[in-house]
Amino acid sequence: xxxRDWLVYRIGDRALEAALREVTSVPPRGALLDxxxxxxxxxxxxxxxxxxxxxxxxxxxLHGHHAVDVASTAYHIPxxxxxxxxxxCSSVLEHLEEPEAALREAARVxxxxxxxxxxTPFIWHIHEEPRDFYRYSRYGLEHLFAKAGFERIEVKPLSxxxxxxxxxxxxxxxxxxRGPMRWIPVIPFVGMAVQACAxxxxxxxxxxxxxxxxxxxxxxxxxxxxK
Numbered sequence: 002x003x004x005r006d007w008l009v010y011r012i013g014d015r016a017l018e019a020a021l022r023e024v025t026s027v028p029p030r031g032a033l034l035d036x037x038x039x040x041x042x043x044x045x046x047x048x049x050x051x052x053x054x055x056x057x058x059x060x061x062x063l064h065g066h067h068a069v070d071v072a073s074t075a076y077h078i079p080x081x082x083x084x085x086x087x088x089x090c091s092s093v094l095e096h097l098e099e100p101e102a103a104l105r106e107a108a109r110v111x112x113x114x115x116x117x118x119x120x121t122p123f124i125w126h127i128h129e130e131p132r133d134f135y136r137y138s139r140y141g142l143e144h145l146f147a148k149a150g151f152e153r154i155e156v157k158p159l160s161x162x163x164x165x166x167x168x169x170x171x172x173x174x175x176x177x178x179r180g181p182m183r184w185i186p187v188i189p190f191v192g193m194a195v196q197a198c199a200x201x202x203x204x205x206x207x208x209x210x211x212x213x214x215x216x217x218x219x220x221x222x223x224x225x226x227x228k
Contacts, residue, residue, distance in 0.1 A: 004189050005175050008196035009168050009216060012159050013120060016219045017091060018046045024087050024116035024221065025050035031086030034110060036075050036103075037093030039064035051087065063129060075103040083112040091120040092217075096132045104149035113226040117151060122217045123158075124165050126172060142220050151222035158215035161206050165216040167199025 021043070025033070029052050035041060038056030047054045057071045057078060058064070066072060073079055075090075075097055088107045097103045107117060121137045137145075139156045146154045171192040178188050203211075 005171050005192050006168070007193065008164060008171075008200055009160075012164065012200075013091070013217065013219075014043075014046075016157070016159055017043065017089075017118065017120060020118045020219055020221050021046050021050070021087075021089065024118060031112075031115075032084065033087040033089060034078070034080070034085045034107075036078075036088060036090040036107060037062075037096075038069060041068040043089070043091070055085075076106055078106050078110050080110045082109055083115075084110050086112055086115045087118065088115070089118045092122065094119060094121045094137070095135050096129060098134055100135060101145055101148055104145055104151075108150040108224050111224040113224055115224045117146070117220070117222045117224070119220045119222075120159075120217055121220065124169075124214060124216050126169070137218065139218060142218060146220060146222045150225050152225050154220065154222040156218050156220045158212040159217045159219060160215045161203045161211035162214035163199045163202035163206055163211075165214050167195050167202075168216060171195050 025031070025047060027050055029050050031051055032053040032055065033047055033051040035043065035054060035056045038058050039062065041054070041056045044054055055070050056068060057073055057075075058066065058069045059074050060072045062069070071079060075093070076099065088111055090107070094100050094103065111117065119142075121142065123136055123138060125136065127133045139158070142156050143154050174188050174192055174195070
């Protein structure tokens, strides 16, 4: 985790951990598939709550393969229908050319009534280009998940205006740390101060519509029972 992204990681990890607590159990019951797992940074969140945590990632992933259990794509998951009770996917859907196809494949490997937990960006800069294709609103997510075979779709914003503005401002600050200005040591400290202020302002802001400016959403959905 880079200091410039400390705030969004803090908020995102807390929301993801809370969602995973809702869809898993103690003692552990059921298997979890982590799509686009990278280095599997969320293993500690699922330890003792699922019987298996299987990580799948693209063979050409930029994040290495030492933690990947299965090298494949989100469009072709090499497991039988209904093999998993939970599917999680964090900050991956924006990098997939065909998100609906990927969601349908995730639904295929979920048991009926299984849960999907996804984190997706809304107001965020282009990253890992050229493989960065989409940004998702609440309504776009509800539409995609419903078409892919999910119900009881709950989409929550992860921040309001101030966190989004503060985090993007910090990224702009870091852009200044180049060339002759790359030796300026104050930028990381200013960046942390800005993030702390943004977090506090976000907590205080109760104005209608603030959370429409979220940097990302977390979605929890249930696979429909087949009749």
